[in-house]
Amino acid sequence: MKVIVCGGAGLIGHRLSSFLLESGYEVIVLDRNRSRIESPKLHSFPVNLLRTEDFDRSWFEGVSAVVNLSGKDVLKLWTEEYKKAIWESRVTVNERLVDFMSTLDSKPTVFVSASAVGYYGDTGDREIDENTPAGEGFLADVCVAWERAARRAETLGMRSVQVRTAPVLSSEGGFLQKLTQSMKFGLTVRFGEGSNWFPWIHMQDLVQIYELTLRETRLSGPVNACAPGFVRFRELLDLVRRYRKAVVLPLPVALFRMVSKELAEELTHSQKIFPAKLRDVGFRFRYGALAKALEDVFGRMGTGVS
Numbered sequence: 001m002k003v004i005v006c007g008g009a010g011l012i013g014h015r016l017s018s019f020l021l022e023s024g025y026e027v028i029v030l031d032r033n034r035s036r037i038e039s040p041k042l043h044s045f046p047v048n049l050l051r052t053e054d055f056d057r058s059w060f061e062g063v064s065a066v067v068n069l070s071g072k073d074v075l076k077l078w079t080e081e082y083k084k085a086i087w088e089s090r091v092t093v094n095e096r097l098v099d100f101m102s103t104l105d106s107k108p109t110v111f112v113s114a115s116a117v118g119y120y121g122d123t124g125d126r127e128i129d130e131n132t133p134a135g136e137g138f139l140a141d142v143c144v145a146w147e148r149a150a151r152r153a154e155t156l157g158m159r160s161v162q163v164r165t166a167p168v169l170s171s172e173g174g175f176l177q178k179l180t181q182s183m184k185f186g187l188t189v190r191f192g193e194g195s196n197w198f199p200w201i202h203m204q205d206l207v208q209i210y211e212l213t214l215r216e217t218r219l220s221g222p223v224n225a226c227a228p229g230f231v232r233f234r235e236l237l238d239l240v241r242r243y244r245k246a247v248v249l250p251l252p253v254a255l256f257r258m259v260s261k262e263l264a265e266e267l268t269h270s271q272k273i274f275p276a277k278l279r280d281v282g283f284r285f286r287y288g289a290l291a292k293a294l295e296d297v298f299g300r301m302g303t304g305v306s
Contacts, residue, residue: 002026007069009033019207049093052100065214067112094149113150115162119143122269129276130222161213166199166226171300183246194234196270199226202287224275243298
């Protein structure tokens with residue numbers, strides 16, 4: 001199977017492309033940056049995903065699936081300009097990709113788009129799954145529009161999947177790297193009591209979920225990509241501190257909101273999310289327990305293995 005991975009040179013895209021190659025796929029990477037992977041089965045084309053007018057139609061010949069992982073990092077200060085970039089890198093890119101695919105004589109059979117658990121907003125202690133309606137806030141609004149744009153592919157006769165991704169545990173970057181950076185000085189911050197439920201996913205499980213969406217026709221619409229074990233944020237911090245010693249400083253949520261406003265709201269949400277659709281198709285998590293996932297990630301950090 002030939003697969004296009006948009007955003008394939010990023011953190012998740014790089015790992016997904018590698019996994020797909022190992023699994024026998026042919027991969028085409030479309031990204032601002034050229035892929036670091038060297039393989040006769042991978043072709044990389046530097047391109048701005050917002051400028052689909054620059055696409056070469058030959059890239060899509062014989063392609064069975066398109067995966068879009070495009071999206072600006074949300075863990076940065078949300079100026080109005082940056083919020084616009086977050087929206088365009090997700091919603092607008094999806095809109096233009098679907099518009100472009102609508103012009104192809106032979107269309108891919110499936111379009112898989114990244115989404116995020118930010119879709120649900122703050123849900124407190126209530127257990128939620130893919131049937132839970134959208135929450136409130138900027139990220140929820142982005143996710144709703146992001147997914148709506150992706151589902152337009154269904155009007156072209158394509159199966160459409162939106163992978164609602166939890167914060168990813170990886171040795172190479174992402175949420176965990178930002179958390180451990182603060183621990184280099186022996187300190188870290190916990191917002192309030194840290195009693196909020198915190199969804200997460202190990203990188204290896206995430207790329208296997210993406211690969212599953214390419215071939216499992218029972219998967220369509222939103223799919224929660226998060227580990228099945230429920231964890232509170234303070235539990236996560238306690239487990240991380242086994243590997244990075246640090247004193248935890250409680251930071252009043254109200255003070256954090258004064259500094260970071262909307263971003264503070266998002267980072268203190270409580271989300272007790274269950275991956276119901278993955279359970280229904282029999283997906284087996286390799287890292288379903290947080291302790292095992294962190295042991296693997298920190299072990300890779302120590303050896304330099306990605």
